Amino acid sequence: MLVHSRDRILPELSEPLARYALERMAARGVTFKLEKRLADARPGVVVLKPAEEIRAWTLVWTAGTAPNPVLETLPIERDKRGAIAVEPTMAVNGRPGLWALGDCAALADAKTGKPCPPTAQFALREARTLATNIVAAARGEAAAPFHFDSLGALCVVGHHTACAELTVPFFRHKTVRFSGLLAWLMWRAIYVGKLPGLERKVRVVIDWVIELFFPRDIVQTIELR
Numbered sequence: 001m002l003v004h005s006r007d008r009i010l011p012e013l014s015e016p017l018a019r020y021a022l023e024r025m026a027a028r029g030v031t032f033k034l035e036k037r038l039a040d041a042r043p044g045v046v047v048l049k050p051a052e053e054i055r056a057w058t059l060v061w062t063a064g065t066a067p068n069p070v071l072e073t074l075p076i077e078r079d080k081r082g083a084i085a086v087e088p089t090m091a092v093n094g095r096p097g098l099w100a101l102g103d104c105a106a107l108a109d110a111k112t113g114k115p116c117p118p119t120a121q122f123a124l125r126e127a128r129t130l131a132t133n134i135v136a137a138a139r140g141e142a143a144a145p146f147h148f149d150s151l152g153a154l155c156v157v158g159h160h161t162a163c164a165e166l167t168v169p170f171f172r173h174k175t176v177r178f179s180g181l182l183a184w185l186m187w188r189a190i191y192v193g194k195l196p197g198l199e200r201k202v203r204v205v206i207d208w209v210i211e212l213f214f215p216r217d218i219v220q221t222i223e224l225r
């Protein structure tokens with residue numbers, strides 16, 4: 001049973017892809033409770049708002065990420081989410097020599113003015129611009145404002161299916177959308193490509209190939225110290 005406060009799941013994706021994801025999951029037995037919120041959880045009961053009680057012993061809460069709480073201890077300007085207010089160059093407002101990026105920074109894109117989402121896709125590009133800006137600042141040169149057009153979004157729906165919404169290179173306002181096995185293969189290829197080191201890539205690929213034929217291995221070796 002999946003509870004979501006909005007009238008649709010996956011608001012980051014276009015409506016047809018979100019519908020595809022919902023239909024795939026519904027076909028596998030997932031029940032959707034849309035436009036409902038979690039109000040309370042007691043042993044054996046999950047309470048929703050508007051009022052509804054669900055008998056359940058397992059509750060998985062996936063309410064998104066927040067900036068690191070350590071930021072609350074710093075005497076710097078922060079936005080509503082708790083992220084550090086920065087200029088488009090990632091310089092912290094009113095604090096020369098201090099910079100912030102990634103999930104901890106409330107950064108607006110220099111071209112669009114839209115907030116940069118807290119994703120690795122953006123954090124990696126911000127890191128490159130910031131590295132250049134720090135060198136520029138040390139040399140007394142002007143720092144560059146940050147701009148990046150999102151490459152798109154991939155979302156796995158399970159059972160070898162996924163949704164893909166990708167920005168077409170050189171036509172930044174055009175997107176291609178597709179779903180199913182091809183999107184899933186693309187998602188896997190991109191993620192394995194991003195893994196650091198050949199050894200890690202090989203291990204993960206072997207693991208994924210084994211998983212195609214056998215159930216997931218739930219045995220884990222934990223080193224106790």
Ligand SMILES: Cc1cc2nc3c(=O)[nH]c(=O)nc-3n(C[C@H](O)[C@H](O)[C@H](O)COP(=O)(O)OP(=O)(O)OC[C@H]3O[C@@H](n4cnc5c(N)ncnc54)[C@H](O)[C@@H]3O)c2cc1C
Pocket residue numbers: 065068070101102103104118119120121122123
């Ligand atoms: C479950 C999940 C799935 C995600 N999937 C995607 C995805 O598919 N695509 C995507 O683009 N993004 C995804 N993201 C978001 C992405 O992981 C983050 O946006 C990205 O990692 C932010 O990078 P960052 O460098 O700002 O922070 P982080 O990657 O979180 O790095 C911060 C580092 O600081 C360290 N740290 C924390 N406190 C201290 C301290 N006091 N002193 C020193 N070090 C400290 C942490 O250990 C960590 O290594 C996902 C996030 C989650 C949680």
